[in-house]
Amino acid sequence: MRSVSHSVFKITNADADQMTEHYARTLSPVKVEPLLRRSLISVEDRHYIVGRCAIWNGRCHSGMKVTLSGGPDAYALYLPSSGIMAIEAGRKQLVSEPAVGLLGDMSCFDKLVLHADRSHIGMAFEKSAMIKQLSELLDAPVADNIDFADTINLATAKGSRIAALANLVWSCLDGDEVHETPSAFIERLLQAMMTMLLETVPNNYSTRLTGPISPAIPKRLKRAIEYMHANISSPMGVADIAEAAGTSVRALQAAFQQFKDTTPLNYLRAIRLEGARKALTDPANSQSVAEVARSWGFSHMGRFAALYHQSFGEMPSKAAKLGRGGSK
Template sequence: MQGQKQGMRLSYLGSDAEEISDVLTRCIGPVRVQQPPKTDLSYSYEFVAAGRVAFSRVASQGSLSIGQRDEVPKLLILLPLHGSACVKIGKESVISKPGHAAILDGNRLSELQVEKVRSHLSLVIDQRDIFRQLGTVLERPVYGALDFVPELDLADGTGEIIFKLSQIIAGSLGSDSGIPDMPHALSYLSGSIVSLLVDTVPHRFSGALSQGEWLPSPKHVKRAVDFMHANLRAPISMSDIAGAAGIGVRSLQEGFKRFKGTSPISYLAQLRMEAAHRDLLEADQSVSVAEIARKWGFRHMGRFATEYRKCYGCPPSEARKGRAPS
C-alpha cells in the first residue's frame, strides 16, 4: 500500500486535531480532522500494515469530523465496536453502528462525523490489489468503480467471518499485545479477508464472477488476445482481430462478452491503458505524457486523462512524477 511497508506499526494517543490529521494521512491517505471550538477530544490510534490490508483500532471521546482532502484508490471498511457515527458520501449518509460494517470507496470523497464515545476497527485495502485479483480470475484487465454495497451485516455470513478475523488481528496491536510479531500470519489473514470480500460481498464485478467469466477462455478468444498484445501500437480493427482469431466478427463479440465481460474493442483499450500506465511510471522523465498517450493510440488528451484517473486514482501527470504506485 502507498507509503506503508509490510509490518509497519504505529501507535498514537493524543488530543490535537492537527496531530491526528498527520497520523491518519501517513497511514491511510490525505485527511483533515476537525473538532468544534472549546471542546475536549481524546483519540487513540493503533495501526499495522498486515500484508494486503492496513488495519487499525480506533477509540475516541468527544466530537470530531474526519474528511478526505483528496481521492485515494483505496477501500475503507469500518467495523464499529461501540458508539455510532455518521458517514457522509457525497449527498448520501450511512450510520455506522455496532453490528454493521460501512464500506467506503476512497475515490468518492467522504466524511466521518463522531459524537461522544466511539470505537471501531478499520481495514484499508488498496483497490489495485482487488483489481489484480479480479483480473487474474476473469483473465482480462479490470478497473473502474468497484461499487461494493455500502453496508455489511457483521452478525452473519461473510460479515461475521471478516469481523472475527479482524478481531484476531486486533490482538496483535498495541504494546500490551498478547500475540508475538508474526508478519507472515498477519499477511495470510489479511489475504483471506480480501478474498472473502471479493468472492462473497456484492460489487460491480460479482455478476461476471457468477456468470462464468472466470471459466478458461476458448482458443479463438485466446488467439484474439494474443493478437492484441502483439499489435497494441498498431491501428487494428475488429475485422483484423476476428481474422487473426479465425472466426467472424459476431462470434468474436459473443466470445468476448461471454468470457471477458466486455467487447473486443473495450478489451483492447484496457490493454493499451495498462501499457500507457507502465510507461508513465517507467519511461524517462523527458518523455511527455502526450507522447506516451499517443504511443499507445490515445489521441484525445482530455479523454485519456479522464479515463486514466478512473483507472488509477490520479491524473497521468502525477504518475509521470513517480507518485503513483505500479
C-alpha cells in the same frame, strides 16, 4: 515477503489545530473539528501496514469531524465495536453503528463524523490490490472500479464471518511480540479477506463472480500461452514452450490437459487457425491466403488448407473470397 510497519498514538485533550497537524503528519491532509464547539479531542489508535493493506484499531473518546481533501485510492472496511460513525460521500451519507459495518471507496469520502466513544477495527486495501484479487477470481482483466454496497449487516452469517476474519488478522498483528506471526501468513489472511469481501458484499461484479467458477490457471500455463501468442508465426515445439514457461514438458502437458482439456500443440494450432480465419474474413485484408497462413505459423499450404477445412467446414480460399465481398 513484506515487512510489517507499526505505529501507535494516543492524544488526550488536544485542540482542533493540534489534531489537524497530527493527521497531516501521520496519515493524510485533513481538517479536524470537535463535535461540540471549543471542546477538546481525545483519540487513540494502533496502526499496522502490511504490503498494500493497512489495519488499525482506533477509539475516539470525545467525538470529532474529519474533512478530507481527497481520500486515499483505497477501499476501506469499518467494523465497529462501539459508538456511531457517519461518512459523507457525495450525496450519500453512510452510517455505521454496532452490528453495522461499512465498505466503501475512500477516494469518494468527503467527511467522517465520529461520535463520542466510537471504536472500530478498520482495514484499507489499495485499489490496485483489490482489483488484482478480483482479476484472479474472474481469470480476466478488470477495467472498471469496484462499486461495493455501502453497509454490511454483521449480525448475519456472512457478516459475522467477515468480522471474525478481521479479528483474526488483528489478533495476529497485535499479539505478543514473542509469538509474532509471520508476515507471509498475515498477507494470506488479507488476501482471504479481499476474496471474502468480493464474494460476499454485493458489488458490480457479483453476477460474474457467482457464475460457474473454473480453477485458477497456474502462472506457468499463462506464461506458456503468452509465449505462444508472442511468437505465433515462429516454429515452436512443446520443449520450446515448456522452457519459455519455466516448467517441464510433462508438467506443461498435464496443465493443458487439466485446464484447457487439450495438448499444448493442439491449443497452439487452434489459436493459429482462429487468427488466420479472422485475417482471411477481414474485408480490409489484402494478403493472399499463403501470406496469411505464413503470418500465423503455417509453412505447408496443403496441410494448412486441410486443417482449416477440418475446423471451419470450408476452404481458406473460399473464406478469403467471401471476406472480400465475393459471391458464394
